[in-house]
Amino acid sequence: MNENYDSTADTLAHIKRVNTLLIEAAATLIHRASVHDNSKLVDPEKAIFDEFTPKLKGSTYGSDEYKGFLVSMKTALDHHYANNSHHPEHYPNGVDGMNLFDLLEMLLDWKAATERHADGDIGKSLEINRERFKLSDQTVAILDNTIRFLGWKPAGE
Numbered sequence: 001m002n003e004n005y006d007s008t009a010d011t012l013a014h015i016k017r018v019n020t021l022l023i024e025a026a027a028t029l030i031h032r033a034s035v036h037d038n039s040k041l042v043d044p045e046k047a048i049f050d051e052f053t054p055k056l057k058g059s060t061y062g063s064d065e066y067k068g069f070l071v072s073m074k075t076a077l078d079h080h081y082a083n084n085s086h087h088p089e090h091y092p093n094g095v096d097g098m099n100l101f102d103l104l105e106m107l108l109d110w111k112a113a114t115e116r117h118a119d120g121d122i123g124k125s126l127e128i129n130r131e132r133f134k135l136s137d138q139t140v141a142i143l144d145n146t147i148r149f150l151g152w153k154p155a156g157e
Helices: 008-035 045-057 064-072 074-083 100-114 122-132 137-149
Strands: none
Touching (some): 008 100, 045 064, 064 074, 100 122, 100 137
């Protein structure tokens, strides 16, 4: 063992490398933000979303009415899911096929969607989606921890 070893240079190199990797990850998130849901702006999605967005806004997420709207939107949703990897439906094995960027974008999409409903609640949405997408307890815990970290749900609730 070298008694004269100073870890400062190795630690600074490690810090710089992680910094670079975090900046690359941030660039990926910025790119995803710039293209999020752009497929909704063209057909076959646009015409169907023009009709159903107001209806969805007035419905309760997960309700029978809401599910009925989704059935009527099948053509648009099939196209949307095929072109947007932040939806579990994009992958044959659902959430298990996602990467962390997909997962984060999915959560942020869910949060934004809850804000479009008068009775939207990200905590309730997570519970509904736990069943809908067969989320593991670990995935739910990570998503719930993120919801709390971002201040969307009080601690202890």
